[in-house]
Amino acid sequence: MNAPDRNISTSSRQIRQLDEAAINRIAAGEVVERPASAVKELVENALDAGATRIEVTIADGGKTLIRVADDGCGIPATDLPLALARHATSKIDGSDLLDIRSFGFRGEALASLGAVGRLCIVSRVRGQDAARIEVDGGRLGAAQPAARQPGTTVEVRDLFHATPARLKFLRSDRAEMQAVGDVVRRLAMAEPFVGFVLRDCTGGEERETFRADAEQGELFGALAGRLSAVIGRDFAANALRIEAERDGVTLTGYAGLPTYSRGAAVAQYVFVNGRPVRDKLLLGALGAGYSDVLHRGRYPVAALFVGCDPRAVDVNVHPAKAEVRFREPGTVRGLVVSAIRHALAGAGHRASTTVAGAALGAFRPEPAGEPRRYQMDRPSRGAISAAWTAQAPALIEAAEPFAPFAPSGRVEEAATEPEAESLPLGAARAQVHENYVIAQTADGIVIVDQHAAHERLVYEKLKRQMAENGVAAQALLIPEIVELSTDDAGRLLDAADTLSRLGLGIEAFGPGAIAVRETPALLGEVNAQALIRDVLDALIDGGSTAPVADRLEAILSRVACHGSIRSGRRMRGEEMNALLREMEATPLSGQCNHGRPTYVELKLSDIERLFGRR
Structure with a gap:
């Protein structure tokens, strides 16, 4: 077996400090895996900013354009250069990394996007003037005056143009667009009181591919409306309400009836403190809850929201924050299994x-032509009974010559x-x-x-x-x-x-x-x-x-x-x-x-x- 060429000089292995641009591009490989990862980071930033409406615009699956606009609190003009620095964030002060109540907290997303693409931020805080700043492949420009309503617009063009090798590993535009849509839909489920719009402007023609207007009313009503918009009306009509609590851990959401199932695990959504995750513990507990009512090869449809003290769950175990680790996993699993089984039994x-x-x-349907029109209303029960009484003797007499004929069904007398x-x-x-x-x-x-x-x-x-x-x-x-x-x-x-x-x-x-x-x-x-x-x-x-x-x-x-x-x-x-x-x-x-x-x-x-x- 040949040893790999590690591109390291064996004569002199000098340790040297990498430059800032190289560091940012390496870090971007963990945070921004594909266009959908960039959309996730930017939409989460908008949610952390208190946005009530978020618009996402994509071109060519996100490879040439990603634009996320919100009506959140905005970024002051003086803070724009700092917002593009690594590990700079307004969400935590670093004193307690266990009490994390926001989507983002590492301060890496904007710096990573600026390192691998052409990034432009336009933002305005209410009562202040708007400003814009651009960064191209890690080269930061100066902040300049701009025009905008309160909120922030982040635009990324030519993603991975500074790391062209990464482009070879992306999938087709259609597949990348589907991944972006999945990210937006998951975040929309987590925030039913926020409006979301996703547009595709590939080829210069803009079309809306997803819209979910902000819901009103109480939590479960708003959640049902949002799930109806995201998963479909059939799910809302065939889902059971889930609400349970154990040892400080709460579980809410909706789970589909066993007869409303899928042939693959493509419609299972789990959230922890509002954060969409792909957690083996929670998905396994979901399957266990249905183990007694679903055949092998069928998968339940559900949207479950776990809430707990932020200190009881570690969200800092994965670069993309897609996985979590619970302090008491047995409690969480038991809560999910028992709540689902209780809801199914109640159905x-x-x-x-x-x-x-x-x-x-x-x-x-009828073979062809216009459907037959009946010019009569449906008769009443009394009319049906009278007609049966009048016709029954004749039917019985007519049937006598055909006595050997055996009917395929048996009619019982009325209860x-x-x-x-x-x-x-x-x-x-x-x-x-x-x-x-x-x-x-x-x-x-x-x-x-x-x-x-x-x-x-x-x-x-x-x-x-x-x-x-x-x-x-x-x-x-x-x-x-x-x-x-x-x-x-x-x-x-x-x-x-x-x-x-x-x-x-x-x-x-x-x-x-x-x-x-x-x-x-x-x-x-x-x-x-x-x-x-x-x-x-x-x-x-x-x-x-x-x-x-x-x-x-x-x-x-x-x-x-x-x-x-x-x-x-x-x-x-x-x-x-x-x-x-x-x-x-x-x-x-x-x-x-x-x-x-x-x-x-x-x-x-x-x-x-x-x-x-x-």
Whole structure:
């Protein structure tokens, strides 16, 4: 293997001080990775300045132009040269690096942008004159008078022109623009009371690609409106409100219903003290909250906001401030998991509205021509009943010659309780193909997958029984010894009480060894060593004993699947209605154990639209 050419003289290795321009370009490589990084830093500066409206303009994916204008407090003309110096900031005084309440605090962004591009700042403080200053590749100009309303405009042209090698590593203009849009949207979610506009002026033609006007009202209402603008109205209509607190840590936000999920983790947004982050602990906790209701390969949609004392979280662990470190990670993880599960349980049988939308979209339209027009209104219930009474005898007599014909569905008599139709899932009216229950509600119909619905009901019942009576353990005839490091053995022994409640009995067996004496009876014959190592990995990664609980729940899920009503079984009317009532009373019954919907609700107005009645 050839040694790399390190471009260092071996005859004389003199230590020398790098010049300021080289230092700034090196630092810029950490802070400004791509155009989206520059936009993030500038928009965060605008938010720290108290802006209520921020406009971002991009050209060629940010490679040729980035402009961020705000109506914040502005920068005094005398401070403009200092604002472009490294490690110069108005946000902290350096006395306490743990109590950080602003987005920025290092004072590196403007200096880094000036080192790798052509930077111009125009700013005005209310009651003072505006001024501008320019810097090109690290060469600073003098401050000059300018004209501007109160606030600041920062313009970066020809990003990385001073470090052209960096340009080769950028992606296409379209990909860079998408990254910029993602940054702006995340920050817009964090600040619902601030208006955001993103424009693309590539080719000289300016077009607006994103707009979110400032929201009004209380926090949750404003947040719901902003999430609707950013993620989409479907999310706002199918999201559950999250609000919880534990040991000084708060959690707010919205989480989507399990049936409103994605095929990739592209719509998971987490914030810490208002700062967008990509934190493995929080994303893992989000997944754990949905672990019992989503099938593998499906991912939840959520926007979660964690709030805590700034001293309880370290935001200074990553150059781009994209990662954080909590002082009590177990508390934060447990809060997220429990809050999401509580919200999902409170949703009861509710399923997402997109399920009905997909069902309606599957209906085929008429082949061609104008839709058929009906010149009559929908008849009343009395008219329908009278018409049925008048037509029924004739229909029965006409059907007699065709006695061998067997219908594919069975119609039940109307429920004796008239109020049943006013219940959420209505009153059972028929069963078709021995698997789907048709129920009538006050304003539509509900189609229930009897096997999927009963599978969830049985599963929830088994989980309740396990929680109430504990997990039965089976003793091993010969304890299995697992060799570990001293630290790993200590982690497992610290969680021994929790593991015991899950049916996994362990105890110390000399230095760095664990003796497994009991395993959960539900798991049957189990590889104790593999199970212990799975638990250990989870303890190291997130401080939880999830693998044991996950395996137990997987067993219960399989038991529920085999013990539920099978497809192909004919159900009597009272059985179908009993299934509907139990679904209404059981948490999470809107989806089966694999995350698929258990029922589809179609509104009467939508059905009438299919037949051209509206």
